Amino acid sequence: MSTEPRTTSDPRELLGYLLKHATAKLMAKTDEALAPFGVDGKEFGALRVLAHGEPQSQLQVARTLGVDRTTMVALLDALERRGTVTRRPDPADRRRNVVELTDAGRQTYRDASAAFAAAEAEFLEGVGPRAAAQLSRTLRALLDG
Amino acid sequence: MSTEPRTTSDPRELLGYLLKHATAKLMAKTDEALAPFGVDGKEFGALRVLAHGEPQSQLQVARTLGVDRTTMVALLDALERRGTVTRRPDPADRRRNVVELTDAGRQTYRDASAAFAAAEAEFLEGVGPRAAAQLSRTLRALLDG
DNA sequence: TATTGTTATACTCTATAACTATA
DNA sequence: TATAGTTATAGAGTATAACAATA
Numbered sequence: 152m153s154t155e156p157r158t159t160s161d162p163r164e165l166l167g168y169l170l171k172h173a174t175a176k177l178m179a180k181t182d183e184a185l186a187p188f189g190v191d192g193k194e195f196g197a198l199r200v201l202a203h204g205e206p207q208s209q210l211q212v213a214r215t216l217g218v219d220r221t222t223m224v225a226l227l228d229a230l231e232r233r234g235t236v237t238r239r240p241d242p243a244d245r246r247r248n249v250v251e252l253t254d255a256g257r258q259t260y261r262d263a264s265a266a267f268a269a270a271e272a273e274f275l276e277g278v279g280p281r282a283a284a285q286l287s288r289t290l291r292a293l294l295d296g
Numbered sequence: 297m298s299t300e301p302r303t304t305s306d307p308r309e310l311l312g313y314l315l316k317h318a319t320a321k322l323m324a325k326t327d328e329a330l331a332p333f334g335v336d337g338k339e340f341g342a343l344r345v346l347a348h349g350e351p352q353s354q355l356q357v358a359r360t361l362g363v364d365r366t367t368m369v370a371l372l373d374a375l376e377r378r379g380t381v382t383r384r385p386d387p388a389d390r391r392r393n394v395v396e397l398t399d400a401g402r403q404t405y406r407d408a409s410a411a412f413a414a415a416e417a418e419f420l421e422g423v424g425p426r427a428a429a430q431l432s433r434t435l436r437a438l439l440d441g
Numbered sequence: 442t443a444t445t446g447t448t449a450t451a452c453t454c455t456a457t458a459a460c461t462a463t464a
Numbered sequence: 465t466a467t468a469g470t471t472a473t474a475g476a477g478t479a480t481a482a483c484a485a486t487a
Contacts, residue, residue, distance in 0.1 A: 159348055160344055160345040160346075160347070160348035160349055160360065161360075162341055162344075162345075162360070162361060162362070163436075163439075166322065166416055166419075166420075166431075166432060166435075167319070167322055167323060167326060167337065167416075169432060169435035169436060169439065170315060170318055170319040170322060170435065171319050171323075172439055173315055173435045173438050173439055174312070174315040174316050174319050176438065176439065177311065177312050177315060178312060178316075181312060192312065196307055199307070200307075208445075208446095209445075209446065210444085210445065210446085215306075215307070216307060217307070218478085219478070219479060219480090220445075220446070220447095221446085221447075221448085221478085221479075221480085222477085222478065222479080223446090224446070224447060224448085238446095244444090244445085244486080244487070245445095245485080245486060245487085246444060246445040246446075246485070246486045246487065247444090247445060247446085247486095248445080248446070271311055271312075274311075274438065275311075275438070276441070277437050277438060277440070277441030278434050278437050278438060278441075282430070282434050282437075283434075285427070285430060285434070286311075286431065286434050286435075287311060287314060289423050289427050289428075289430070289431050290311075290314035290315065290318045290431075291308075291314060292422050292423050292427070293318050293321070293419065293420070293422060293423060294308075294314065294317055294318055294321065295422070296421065296422030296423075353468075353469095354468075354469065355467085355468060355469085363455085364455070364456060364457090365468075365469070365470095366455085366456070366457085366469090366470080366471085367454085367455065367456080368469090369469070369470060369471085383469095385463095386468095389463080389464070389467090389468085390462080390463060390464085390468095391462070391463045391464065391467060391468045391469075392463095392467090392468060392469085393468075393469070
């Protein structure tokens, strides 16, 4: 007969704790990897959207990233200030800004992308490719359900 | 020869996106489950610590939960206001407050605990017990590494 | 009248600094 | 001199409301 309690007060046993802290650890790693390129995770996300596919309006990018359009303004302000993206009125609808990567921005994205992938790989290095793939599958299933 | 790009701009393919949104979804579910009992996730964490083991000082609870001691003040203020916990000076060291669950607080914890577990189970229902156990193992390994 | 980008504002969450009372 | 609790304050992050330009 064990004297151990059936449950403990250790928060590290809760799935919520594990998810939250795994997220934080990955974010810290990727932010650190992106820092030399002058972008944070959110900005990298925007570059990623802009690097693939057609030029888009601010609102389209915001919706893809799941952020408010007012948040997008400050984000693009920072990227534009550093010469990573350009904004110009859409000739077809002058209410919109067409946002595009500059040549320098494309290079930044390529470099940052490699660093980002390396950070993700480092985060996963302890668990092996099978468990890593299983992790993504499970998370996707949890989000779909 | 495929015309598909090797990568896409869809953020849903990134591990960081999956982790962040899985965390948010679970938090939303547990917060919703706890709401009828008048506590949020953080407060439930405090109740959980207090429900197991010896009475503790505010600082000890704060450290177990990984929050600042100034954050603990407002958290306990709310719980005390609702009659869930009591604070009294520790006779052995009057700088400290001994924090304990009231009888009502214990009942609240029991009820909230069942609701919390049900919410977690509902979150996991799409993936089966094997995948759920594997998820926890993988997350623990990622946090330890 | 509705939409896009912008600005100003407010709100949440949390941490830092300073104060008090105790040790 | 150091520690526990408290309070006031500041910072990051994000959302809401209102406004200008355009459709």
